[in-house]
Amino acid sequence: MVHAQGSGDHSPVPPLGAPPAAPTACRARHHALRVFQWYRSDSGDPAELLTGFLAANGLAVRNLGRSADKSRPDGHSDICGASLYVSADAGCVMINATSGAASPVPVVPDVYAVVWVHAGRGAPGSPQHETGWQLGPWRASWTPEQHADAVEQVREAIGRGDVYQVNVVGHACAPYVGNPTAALRRVAALPGAKYGGVLGDAAGRWALATASPETLVEVRDGRVLTRPIKGTRPATAAGRRELLASAKERAEHVMIVDLERNDLARLPGTGPVRVDELFAVRRWCGLWQAESVVSAPLDGDVGLAELLRAVCPGGSVTGAPKLAALDQIAAREPVGRGVSMGALGWIGHDHLDLGLSIRTVAVDGTRVHAWAGGGITADSDPQAEVAEAAAKAGPLRAALEMGDTAGT
Known part of the structure; x- marks a missing residue:
C-alpha cells in the first residue's frame, strides 16, 4: 500500500531543520x-509511483531537462520544490537487484x-530545545573481527572473479532519551556536509540527518552529472600525500568512475x-577524500524514474559490477543499510540535486542509528578497512554526543 498525505487531512511535517539541498532562499x-x-x-514500482506523485504536484519530473512553470494545477503558485529520500533497498527494487537484510529502522519509509x-519566514513551529538529551552506549551490529572477516570474504570473491570491488558497510546504534533535534542539526552542520540537512515525519516517529559530501546525481542547465567519492585518508599533509600516491586508492576510484560513466551512458x-x-582531493571533517566529476548533456527527454533506475543504488557504495556487488552485500552484511547509502536531496522547478546518504544517521524514538564502511578491492587490508569505517563514523558520533548532559 502506498501512502500519500495532503495537508488538508494530516498535520504538516514540522521542519526539524533545513531539508537536505534546499535552496538557501527557501x-x-x-x-x-x-x-x-x-x-x-x-x-x-516505487520509481513510477513517485514520479506520478511529484508530477501531479506540479514538478517537471517526466522531463528533467527542462524548467517547469512554478504554478501548480490546484492553484498553489508558491510551491518551492520537494524533498526526496530513496533508500538503498528501494534502489534495489527499482532495478530488480538482490535486496539486503532488513532495515534496523523499519519505521522509516x-x-x-x-x-x-x-x-x-520562521513558520511553522517554534525552536525546539534539547532538554535532557542523553545518549547511551553504542552497540555495533558486528564485531571488528566479523567486519574484517567480511572484508576477507569479499577479497576471496574478487580472487574468484565474481566481482571487482564491493562496498562493505557496518551499523551501530545507541539508546537515547530526550529531544534529538539539536543533535541531528549538529550532524547536518558538520564541515564539508554539502547535503547537510534534517528530514522527518509529522508524527515525530522518525527523523534522519545527513552530513553527506557526495553528489549521487544532479540535473542542472541541461546536463546530468555525478561526483563519486572513493579513497580516504586523515586530513593531514602526510595523509594528502599518501592518498595522492596510493595506487590502491586510485585503482579503486577509477573503477567506480568507470561504473558511473556506464550508469549515465545507459x-x-x-x-x-x-x-x-578525476581524483580531486577534498576535505570532509578530519578526512581527505578523492572525488571525480562525471557528466553528460541531456539531449532528449529523461524522466525521474529512468534517472533513479540508472543511478540507484549508488555505484560508490555498491561496487562493480553493480548487480554482482549487491549479491555480495546481501550475503555479507548482517543488518540492513536503513537510511544510509541511498539518495537524499531536492527536486526543484529547474534542477534536481540528490546526495548519496553516506554520513547519515536516523532516530526512531528510542535509538539513534549510524552506518559506515568502505570499498573493498583485492589489495584491501581487513584491519585497515575496519579502521577506515571507524574514522568515518567518528565525527557523526561526536556530533551526537556533544550535547549529552549525562556523558557517555
Missing part, C-alpha cells in the same frame, strides 16, 4: 503541502517525498559522457 520558510511514502513491503510551499536521452575532473 530556508526557514518550508511548509509541507503533501507527503508520499513507500515501504519495501508495499506493492508497485524506503521512499519519502515532501512537497513544500512557502510559509511566513540513460535514454543523454549525449556523450565525459569525466570533467
Whole structure:
C-alpha cells in the first residue's frame, strides 16, 4: 500500500531543520503541502509511483531537462520544490537487484517525498530545545573481527572473479532519551556536509540527518552529472600525500568512475559522457577524500524514474559490477543499510540535486542509528578497512554526543 498525505487531512511535517539541498532562499520558510511514502513491503514500482506523485504536484519530473512553470494545477503558485529520500533497498527494487537484510529502522519509509510551499519566514513551529538529551552506549551490529572477516570474504570473491570491488558497510546504534533535534542539526552542520540537512515525519516517529559530501546525481542547465567519492585518508599533509600516491586508492576510484560513466551512458536521452575532473582531493571533517566529476548533456527527454533506475543504488557504495556487488552485500552484511547509502536531496522547478546518504544517521524514538564502511578491492587490508569505517563514523558520533548532559 502506498501512502500519500495532503495537508488538508494530516498535520504538516514540522521542519526539524533545513531539508537536505534546499535552496538557501527557501530556508526557514518550508511548509509541507503533501507527503508520499513507500515501504519495501508495499506493492508497485516505487520509481513510477513517485514520479506520478511529484508530477501531479506540479514538478517537471517526466522531463528533467527542462524548467517547469512554478504554478501548480490546484492553484498553489508558491510551491518551492520537494524533498526526496530513496533508500538503498528501494534502489534495489527499482532495478530488480538482490535486496539486503532488513532495515534496523523499519519505521522509516524506503521512499519519502515532501512537497513544500512557502510559509511566513520562521513558520511553522517554534525552536525546539534539547532538554535532557542523553545518549547511551553504542552497540555495533558486528564485531571488528566479523567486519574484517567480511572484508576477507569479499577479497576471496574478487580472487574468484565474481566481482571487482564491493562496498562493505557496518551499523551501530545507541539508546537515547530526550529531544534529538539539536543533535541531528549538529550532524547536518558538520564541515564539508554539502547535503547537510534534517528530514522527518509529522508524527515525530522518525527523523534522519545527513552530513553527506557526495553528489549521487544532479540535473542542472541541461546536463546530468555525478561526483563519486572513493579513497580516504586523515586530513593531514602526510595523509594528502599518501592518498595522492596510493595506487590502491586510485585503482579503486577509477573503477567506480568507470561504473558511473556506464550508469549515465545507459540513460535514454543523454549525449556523450565525459569525466570533467578525476581524483580531486577534498576535505570532509578530519578526512581527505578523492572525488571525480562525471557528466553528460541531456539531449532528449529523461524522466525521474529512468534517472533513479540508472543511478540507484549508488555505484560508490555498491561496487562493480553493480548487480554482482549487491549479491555480495546481501550475503555479507548482517543488518540492513536503513537510511544510509541511498539518495537524499531536492527536486526543484529547474534542477534536481540528490546526495548519496553516506554520513547519515536516523532516530526512531528510542535509538539513534549510524552506518559506515568502505570499498573493498583485492589489495584491501581487513584491519585497515575496519579502521577506515571507524574514522568515518567518528565525527557523526561526536556530533551526537556533544550535547549529552549525562556523558557517555
